[in-house]
Amino acid sequence: MKIAAVSDIHVAPDGSDKELVKEIHVIASDYEPDVFVIAGDISDDSKILSETLATLRLKNCVNLYVPGNHDIWFEKETGLSSLDKYSTVIGKICQKTGFAYLPDEPEIVSDTAFVGSIGWYDYSFRSEEFDIPEECFESKEFKGSIWYDVFSVDWEFSDREATDLFNRKLQYDLSVLPDAVEKVVYVSHHLPFREMTLYKNILPWDFFSAFMGATSTGQILQEEERVVLAIAGHSHIRKIQKIEQITAMTVPIGYGRPENGEYESLAKSGIALIDLNNGVEILEFVTGDICEGMPYQSTR
Ligand SMILES: [Fe+2]
Ligand SMILES: [Fe+2]
Numbered sequence: 001m002k003i004a005a006v007s008d009i010h011v012a013p014d015g016s017d018k019e020l021v022k023e024i025h026v027i028a029s030d031y032e033p034d035v036f037v038i039a040g041d042i043s044d045d046s047k048i049l050s051e052t053l054a055t056l057r058l059k060n061c062v063n064l065y066v067p068g069n070h071d072i073w074f075e076k077e078t079g080l081s082s083l084d085k086y087s088t089v090i091g092k093i094c095q096k097t098g099f100a101y102l103p104d105e106p107e108i109v110s111d112t113a114f115v116g117s118i119g120w121y122d123y124s125f126r127s128e129e130f131d132i133p134e135e136c137f138e139s140k141e142f143k144g145s146i147w148y149d150v151f152s153v154d155w156e157f158s159d160r161e162a163t164d165l166f167n168r169k170l171q172y173d174l175s176v177l178p179d180a181v182e183k184v185v186y187v188s189h190h191l192p193f194r195e196m197t198l199y200k201n202i203l204p205w206d207f208f209s210a211f212m213g214a215t216s217t218g219q220i221l222q223e224e225e226r227v228v229l230a231i232a233g234h235s236h237i238r239k240i241q242k243i244e245q246i247t248a249m250t251v252p253i254g255y256g257r258p259e260n261g262e263y264e265s266l267a268k269s270g271i272a273l274i275d276l277n278n279g280v281e282i283l284e285f286v287t288g289d290i291c292e293g294m295p296y297q298s299t300r
Contacts, residue, residue, distance in 0.1 A: 007039035007233025008252035040068025040189035116187035145204035256291025
Protein backbone atom coordinates (compact mmCIF):
# COMPACT_ATOMS: atom_id res chain seq x y z
CA MET A 1 0.00 0.00 0.00
CA LYS A 2 1.38 3.35 -1.05
CA ILE A 3 0.64 6.45 1.03
CA ALA A 4 1.27 10.05 -0.09
CA ALA A 5 1.27 12.60 2.74
CA VAL A 6 1.49 16.36 3.12
CA SER A 7 0.46 19.02 5.66
CA ASP A 8 0.61 22.71 6.49
CA ILE A 9 -0.01 24.12 3.04
CA HIS A 10 -1.33 27.33 4.70
CA VAL A 11 -3.12 28.48 1.57
CA ALA A 12 -2.87 32.27 1.18
CA PRO A 13 -6.27 34.03 1.29
CA ASP A 14 -5.52 36.18 -1.80
CA GLY A 15 -5.62 33.30 -4.28
CA SER A 16 -1.87 33.41 -4.92
CA ASP A 17 -1.40 29.77 -3.88
CA LYS A 18 -3.69 28.29 -6.52
CA GLU A 19 -0.71 27.20 -8.66
CA LEU A 20 1.01 25.57 -5.69
CA VAL A 21 -2.13 23.62 -4.75
CA LYS A 22 -2.51 22.45 -8.37
CA GLU A 23 1.15 21.33 -8.41
CA ILE A 24 0.65 19.35 -5.20
CA HIS A 25 -2.32 17.65 -6.83
CA VAL A 26 -0.39 16.83 -10.01
CA ILE A 27 2.62 15.40 -8.18
CA ALA A 28 0.53 13.41 -5.70
CA SER A 29 -1.54 12.03 -8.63
CA ASP A 30 1.62 10.96 -10.46
CA TYR A 31 2.64 8.85 -7.45
CA GLU A 32 -0.63 6.90 -7.81
CA PRO A 33 -0.96 6.29 -4.06
CA ASP A 34 -3.65 4.08 -2.53
CA VAL A 35 -4.12 6.61 0.25
CA PHE A 36 -3.61 10.39 0.29
CA VAL A 37 -3.19 11.85 3.77
CA ILE A 38 -3.41 15.57 4.53
CA ALA A 39 -2.52 16.40 8.13
CA GLY A 40 -4.08 19.83 8.62
CA ASP A 41 -3.40 23.57 8.46
CA ILE A 42 -4.88 24.42 5.09
CA SER A 43 -6.71 27.60 6.11
CA ASP A 44 -8.58 29.32 8.96
CA ASP A 45 -11.22 30.22 6.33
CA SER A 46 -13.56 27.23 5.84
CA LYS A 47 -14.41 28.36 2.29
CA ILE A 48 -10.72 28.21 1.30
CA LEU A 49 -10.40 24.85 3.07
CA SER A 50 -13.30 23.52 1.04
CA GLU A 51 -11.99 24.83 -2.31
CA THR A 52 -8.49 23.49 -1.58
CA LEU A 53 -9.67 20.00 -0.63
CA ALA A 54 -11.82 19.89 -3.76
CA THR A 55 -8.71 20.65 -5.86
CA LEU A 56 -6.46 18.21 -3.96
CA ARG A 57 -8.72 15.16 -3.94
CA LEU A 58 -7.14 12.27 -5.87
CA LYS A 59 -9.11 9.93 -8.07
CA ASN A 60 -8.96 6.16 -7.46
CA CYS A 61 -7.51 6.79 -4.02
CA VAL A 62 -8.72 6.99 -0.42
CA ASN A 63 -8.37 10.66 0.61
CA LEU A 64 -8.02 11.41 4.34
CA TYR A 65 -8.05 14.65 6.32
CA VAL A 66 -7.38 15.71 9.88
CA PRO A 67 -7.64 19.43 10.66
CA GLY A 68 -4.89 21.57 12.10
CA ASN A 69 -5.13 24.28 14.73
CA HIS A 70 -5.43 26.96 12.02
CA ASP A 71 -8.36 25.14 10.42
CA ILE A 72 -10.35 25.37 13.67
CA TRP A 73 -9.69 29.06 14.35
CA PHE A 74 -13.10 30.64 14.91
CA GLU A 75 -14.54 32.83 12.15
CA LYS A 76 -15.92 36.25 13.02
CA GLU A 77 -17.69 36.71 9.68
CA THR A 78 -19.58 33.42 9.69
CA GLY A 79 -19.94 33.09 13.48
CA LEU A 80 -18.43 29.58 13.38
CA SER A 81 -16.73 28.54 16.61
CA SER A 82 -13.75 26.20 16.92
CA LEU A 83 -16.01 23.45 18.21
CA ASP A 84 -18.53 23.99 15.35
CA LYS A 85 -15.69 23.63 12.89
CA TYR A 86 -14.05 20.59 14.49
CA SER A 87 -17.20 18.63 15.30
CA THR A 88 -19.38 19.32 12.24
CA VAL A 89 -18.33 21.91 9.64
CA ILE A 90 -15.01 20.39 8.54
CA GLY A 91 -16.52 16.90 8.53
CA LYS A 92 -19.21 18.13 6.13
CA ILE A 93 -16.62 19.84 3.94
CA CYS A 94 -14.70 16.56 3.79
CA GLN A 95 -17.82 14.63 2.88
CA LYS A 96 -18.63 17.10 0.10
CA THR A 97 -15.11 17.08 -1.32
CA GLY A 98 -14.49 13.32 -1.16
CA PHE A 99 -12.27 13.12 1.92
CA ALA A 100 -12.79 10.82 4.90
CA TYR A 101 -12.72 12.87 8.11
CA LEU A 102 -10.65 10.80 10.54
CA PRO A 103 -11.81 12.56 13.74
CA ASP A 104 -15.25 11.03 13.09
CA GLU A 105 -14.07 7.45 12.70
CA PRO A 106 -11.11 5.37 11.55
CA GLU A 107 -10.81 4.45 7.89
CA ILE A 108 -9.88 0.87 7.11
CA VAL A 109 -8.11 0.18 3.81
CA SER A 110 -7.53 -3.57 3.28
CA ASP A 111 -5.43 -4.73 6.27
CA THR A 112 -4.54 -1.23 7.50
CA ALA A 113 -6.52 1.12 9.73
CA PHE A 114 -5.99 4.89 9.62
CA VAL A 115 -6.83 6.43 12.97
CA GLY A 116 -6.51 10.08 13.86
CA SER A 117 -7.53 13.48 15.14
CA ILE A 118 -6.18 16.99 15.42
CA GLY A 119 -4.29 15.91 18.58
CA TRP A 120 -3.36 18.70 20.98
CA TYR A 121 -0.64 19.94 23.37
CA ASP A 122 -0.28 19.78 27.11
CA TYR A 123 3.15 21.50 27.48
CA SER A 124 4.88 18.10 27.97
CA PHE A 125 7.13 19.10 25.04
CA ARG A 126 8.41 22.13 26.96
CA SER A 127 12.19 22.56 26.90
CA GLU A 128 13.98 21.94 30.20
CA GLU A 129 16.64 24.46 29.16
CA PHE A 130 14.52 27.42 30.17
CA ASP A 131 12.78 28.17 33.44
CA ILE A 132 9.41 29.31 32.11
CA PRO A 133 6.57 29.48 34.65
CA GLU A 134 3.54 27.23 34.11
CA GLU A 135 1.17 30.20 33.82
CA CYS A 136 3.06 31.44 30.74
CA PHE A 137 2.14 28.21 28.92
CA GLU A 138 -1.46 28.53 30.06
CA SER A 139 -1.66 32.16 28.88
CA LYS A 140 0.46 31.25 25.80
CA GLU A 141 2.59 34.36 26.31
CA PHE A 142 6.19 34.69 27.40
CA LYS A 143 8.13 37.95 27.29
CA GLY A 144 6.03 39.31 24.43
CA SER A 145 6.02 36.13 22.34
CA ILE A 146 2.50 34.82 21.82
CA TRP A 147 1.16 31.47 20.61
CA TYR A 148 -1.77 32.63 18.48
CA ASP A 149 -4.22 29.87 19.42
CA VAL A 150 -4.86 32.00 22.51
CA PHE A 151 -6.71 34.55 20.35
CA SER A 152 -8.16 32.15 17.82
CA VAL A 153 -9.38 28.95 19.48
CA ASP A 154 -12.57 29.61 21.42
CA TRP A 155 -13.55 26.23 22.82
CA GLU A 156 -13.93 25.99 26.58
CA PHE A 157 -11.39 23.22 27.13
CA SER A 158 -8.07 23.86 28.79
CA ASP A 159 -5.16 22.50 26.73
CA ARG A 160 -4.84 19.53 29.07
CA GLU A 161 -8.55 18.79 28.82
CA ALA A 162 -8.39 18.97 25.02
CA THR A 163 -5.37 16.63 24.96
CA ASP A 164 -7.18 14.21 27.28
CA LEU A 165 -10.32 14.30 25.13
CA PHE A 166 -8.43 13.44 21.94
CA ASN A 167 -6.39 10.78 23.77
CA ARG A 168 -9.55 9.09 25.01
CA LYS A 169 -11.04 9.14 21.52
CA LEU A 170 -7.81 7.58 20.20
CA GLN A 171 -7.96 4.84 22.84
CA TYR A 172 -11.56 4.16 21.91
CA ASP A 173 -10.84 4.07 18.16
CA LEU A 174 -7.94 1.64 18.73
CA SER A 175 -9.99 -0.55 21.07
CA VAL A 176 -12.75 -1.20 18.52
CA LEU A 177 -10.55 -2.03 15.51
CA PRO A 178 -11.35 -5.43 14.06
CA ASP A 179 -8.86 -8.26 14.62
CA ALA A 180 -8.37 -8.46 10.85
CA VAL A 181 -6.54 -5.12 10.97
CA GLU A 182 -2.82 -5.89 10.85
CA LYS A 183 -1.34 -2.40 10.73
CA VAL A 184 -2.38 0.95 12.14
CA VAL A 185 -1.34 4.36 10.81
CA TYR A 186 -1.91 7.26 13.19
CA VAL A 187 -2.57 10.62 11.52
CA SER A 188 -2.68 13.83 13.56
CA HIS A 189 -1.83 17.48 13.25
CA HIS A 190 -0.05 17.88 16.60
CA LEU A 191 2.84 15.59 17.39
CA PRO A 192 2.63 12.42 19.47
CA PHE A 193 6.37 12.19 20.18
CA ARG A 194 8.82 14.76 21.51
CA GLU A 195 11.48 13.35 19.21
CA MET A 196 9.53 14.72 16.23
CA THR A 197 10.21 18.31 17.39
CA LEU A 198 13.34 20.29 16.67
CA TYR A 199 14.71 22.11 19.72
CA LYS A 200 17.09 24.97 19.03
CA ASN A 201 17.91 26.03 22.60
CA ILE A 202 16.82 29.55 21.78
CA LEU A 203 13.76 31.63 22.64
CA PRO A 204 11.05 32.09 21.64
CA TRP A 205 11.51 28.98 19.46
CA ASP A 206 11.68 26.60 22.41
CA PHE A 207 8.82 28.36 24.22
CA PHE A 208 6.68 27.51 21.18
CA SER A 209 7.91 23.88 21.27
CA ALA A 210 5.59 23.41 24.26
CA PHE A 211 2.63 23.87 21.87
CA MET A 212 3.75 21.18 19.42
CA GLY A 213 2.20 18.06 20.95
CA ALA A 214 1.72 15.69 23.85
CA THR A 215 3.84 12.75 25.02
CA SER A 216 0.74 11.03 26.48
CA THR A 217 -0.57 10.54 22.93
CA GLY A 218 2.63 8.75 21.90
CA GLN A 219 2.41 6.48 24.95
CA ILE A 220 -1.03 5.31 23.80
CA LEU A 221 0.41 4.52 20.35
CA GLN A 222 3.31 2.57 21.84
CA GLU A 223 0.88 0.36 23.75
CA GLU A 224 -0.77 -0.81 20.50
CA GLU A 225 1.75 -2.99 18.71
CA ARG A 226 -0.06 -2.77 15.37
CA VAL A 227 0.84 0.94 15.08
CA VAL A 228 3.67 1.13 12.55
CA LEU A 229 3.51 4.71 11.29
CA ALA A 230 2.62 8.15 12.71
CA ILE A 231 2.14 11.05 10.29
CA ALA A 232 1.81 14.59 11.65
CA GLY A 233 2.10 18.22 10.62
CA HIS A 234 2.21 21.39 12.73
CA SER A 235 5.98 21.59 13.19
CA HIS A 236 7.17 23.30 10.02
CA ILE A 237 10.40 21.29 10.18
CA ARG A 238 10.24 17.94 8.44
CA LYS A 239 11.65 15.12 10.54
CA ILE A 240 11.58 11.37 10.53
CA GLN A 241 12.33 9.32 13.60
CA LYS A 242 11.98 5.69 14.57
CA ILE A 243 10.44 5.29 18.02
CA GLU A 244 10.50 1.60 18.89
CA GLN A 245 8.20 -0.07 16.33
CA ILE A 246 6.80 3.23 15.03
CA THR A 247 8.16 5.36 12.19
CA ALA A 248 7.11 8.93 13.06
CA MET A 249 7.29 11.75 10.57
CA THR A 250 6.24 15.36 10.01
CA VAL A 251 5.28 16.29 6.45
CA PRO A 252 4.75 20.10 6.32
CA ILE A 253 5.16 22.53 3.47
CA GLY A 254 5.13 25.76 5.51
CA TYR A 255 4.76 29.49 4.90
CA GLY A 256 7.55 30.35 2.46
CA ARG A 257 7.02 30.60 -1.30
CA PRO A 258 9.61 30.66 -4.08
CA GLU A 259 10.08 34.15 -5.53
CA ASN A 260 10.30 32.86 -9.11
CA GLY A 261 6.93 31.13 -8.93
CA GLU A 262 8.69 27.77 -9.30
CA TYR A 263 6.16 25.79 -7.32
CA GLU A 264 6.96 22.38 -8.73
CA SER A 265 10.06 21.72 -6.62
CA LEU A 266 8.40 23.04 -3.45
CA ALA A 267 5.40 20.77 -4.04
CA LYS A 268 7.66 17.82 -4.84
CA SER A 269 9.72 18.19 -1.68
CA GLY A 270 6.52 18.66 0.32
CA ILE A 271 4.96 15.30 -0.46
CA ALA A 272 6.16 12.21 1.38
CA LEU A 273 5.66 8.80 -0.19
CA ILE A 274 5.59 5.69 1.97
CA ASP A 275 5.13 2.04 1.05
CA LEU A 276 3.69 -0.30 3.69
CA ASN A 277 4.03 -3.54 1.75
CA ASN A 278 7.30 -4.62 3.39
CA GLY A 279 7.42 -2.93 6.75
CA VAL A 280 7.58 0.85 6.44
CA GLU A 281 9.55 1.85 3.37
CA ILE A 282 10.17 5.54 2.74
CA LEU A 283 10.18 6.16 -1.01
CA GLU A 284 10.20 9.98 -1.06
CA PHE A 285 10.98 12.26 1.87
CA VAL A 286 12.83 15.55 2.20
CA THR A 287 13.91 16.56 5.71
CA GLY A 288 14.30 20.00 7.28
CA ASP A 289 12.65 23.33 6.50
CA ILE A 290 11.85 23.21 2.79
CA CYS A 291 10.85 26.91 2.83
CA GLU A 292 14.17 28.05 4.25
CA GLY A 293 15.35 31.27 2.63
CA MET A 294 12.04 31.84 0.85
CA PRO A 295 10.00 34.96 1.63
CA TYR A 296 6.81 34.62 3.65
CA GLN A 297 3.57 34.76 1.72
CA SER A 298 2.91 38.44 1.22
CA THR A 299 -0.55 38.44 2.76
CA ARG A 300 0.37 36.83 6.07
FE1 LIG B 1 1.17 24.98 10.32
FE1 LIG C 1 -0.44 23.91 13.12
